Every structure is written in structure tokens, then in C-alpha cells.
Amino acid sequence: MYDGAQWIEFSVNSAADASQAVMRTVNYALRVPKVLILRYYDRVPVQEVKLSRQSILERDGYRCQYTGKVFPQKMLNLDHIIPKERGGRTTWENVVTSSIHCNSVKANRLPHEAGLKLIRRPSKPKARPFVSKLIRGSCDESWAYFLGDKTG
Template identity: 50%
Template sequence: MASLLNQPVLVLNRLWQAVNVCSARRALTLLFRGHAQAVLCRPDGTYQTFNFREWSDFSRAEPDPESITTVSFRIRIPRIILVLFFDRVPKKEVTFTRHNIFERDQNTCQYCGRVFDRKDLNLDHVIPKDRGGPTTWENIVCSCIECNTRKGNRTPQEAGMKLIRKPKKPRWRPFMHITLGFQQHESWKHFIDLAYWNVELGEDKV
């Protein structure tokens, strides 16, 4: 039972936007307290919601191997829950790491526009560090070894080079950590895809 209670459950806000993943234990607690509803994906692609009593009745009518059995009843583990009193999408800062800079620049040299393996890319200060250039999203870009050597300790203008795009701090993609960190249930796909594709990228406006 313990392993079932630790199963991941996708959390939607009341606007049906994916905002989090919680344990089945937490999901059932929210369901029992009336703070959430279970969401079931029907074979025809539609979604049906259930409060705790309705979900209990459904669990009896349509048993599932992944169910929790108590002294008085048996209840299915929901794969998705809809939280009834939450309509915000949580904000999260993008960490300023080498990995995320490569992700932002898509492993592409920002001077010549060619794609490289990460081992063949450097991180370049657009305005050189020893000339006051900060180590920030707006001043660090991926650069191939050839372009990095050509630019040297100069600005792009001084080196007769041009950036293919202005470096900016990327916006957080809300469910990147879910797509990478959890084994998704098939019923999540619709909501995860929406979370991934519909997030505006670009400079944060917080």
C-alpha cells in the first residue's frame, strides 16, 4: 500500500492548467477534505470529475488493481486531480547554470549559427569580463571554439562579429521537471503538452 500511496498524481488548478505533481496520499487527502476532485479520462477523450463520495462509488462500480483498501471501503488511486480553490500557475526562477544556457541557445554558437556538441562549445562573455561585463543571462552566450578564439578579449563590434540573437533570461517552462523527473501516466499527456507549448518564452516580466 505504501508504494501505491507514493504514486505521482498530476495536479490541475481550477482553470484546468497543470501546476504540480503530488503523491497519491496527498491527492486522496485533498479529495476527502473537499479541496479537490478526481479527474478521469474517458475512452472517448473527454474528462469527468468526481468528488470523494462519487469517486468512492465509482471505485466500487469499476474496480482497479491500483486501489487502496481500508476496513470500510476500497478506493482507486486518481491519476489527475483538480484543485478547486487555486487558479494561479506557480512562478519559478530559471537557475543560471551552464546546462540552462546550452538549453536556451539550443547548443548553437551565437556568432556563426552552427550547432555543436556541448563539449565543443564555450560560454562567452559578450562584453568581456575584465572590461566590466557581468556574468548574467544577458551577457553570456554559447560560442564555438573558432568564434571564441576569433573574438578574443573584444566586444562583438570590435571583432567585426554579430550575435544571431540578443541573449535574454528565459522564462520557466512549468512542467519541464515533470516531463524529465516522473514516469508520466498516459492521461497526463494532454495537460503536459499544453503546459509545455503554451508558455510564453522570453524575458521575465515579474
């Protein structure tokens, strides 16, 4: 780990490889660090993930939760595991991505009544710092440790 002065010295005294981004100033060619650690801060803003069609599709990876197959967005529906007619609510734990075919087969039944089985139990995604939304899948591999599982 380097502080600012150490980073300038490191940048000046060592050559950057071809994959390393460089920021030029009048006096220096500074390597652009891939990770910055903020040592002191006051409250990192956290944004709740809103329950929406798009967020359910993203949570499930555009994958039918009954067959495991990935489909284009227009070929997918949202399915209430416990149908609304039976008191099922629109919650993270009760709504999953479903192919149009599976949703039609299931209709207003419970999955086992339609001969279907969920490939995984649905859950609410973790709230993430605001940065995760900004980078959405376009981060450097070296960031994974700091951001958790996936950033998209």
C-alpha cells in the first residue's frame, strides 16, 4: 500500500507495463492505480435495491428459475411462487424469473402442483454502496475483493 508521495515516487522510478493506464502531468507520468482505499470516511451511502421487473431479471441472471435456461428478456415473465390469488405477495422471496412457457404451465398453482421445482430459493439482493451501481459489470478484476460477489 502506498500513500500519495510514495505512489508518485513509485510511478517516477518504475516503468508502467502496456496494460497500466498512465496520467501525465507537466513533471510526471503517474500510474493510475486500479484500487484506492479510503481510510477515513463518514457514512458510505448505501442504496437499497428496488423490487422491479428489471431487478428480478438481473438477480436471476435472465434464467428461468424452473428450468435453469437463459432467455432473452422478451421471452421471460415474472412468476409469483405462491400465486396472488392464493394470498401470495409481490416480494423478493415470492417472485422469480420464469420462461413464458413455464409460467403458462404453472398458471395459478404452486410449483409442485404443476410438476415444477425451483432451481434455487429466491432472496432479496444485498444493498450495495452507490459505487456498485455506477460500475455495473465494468470493473477491474482486482476490485472483486472490495465489492463482494458481483457488481452487476
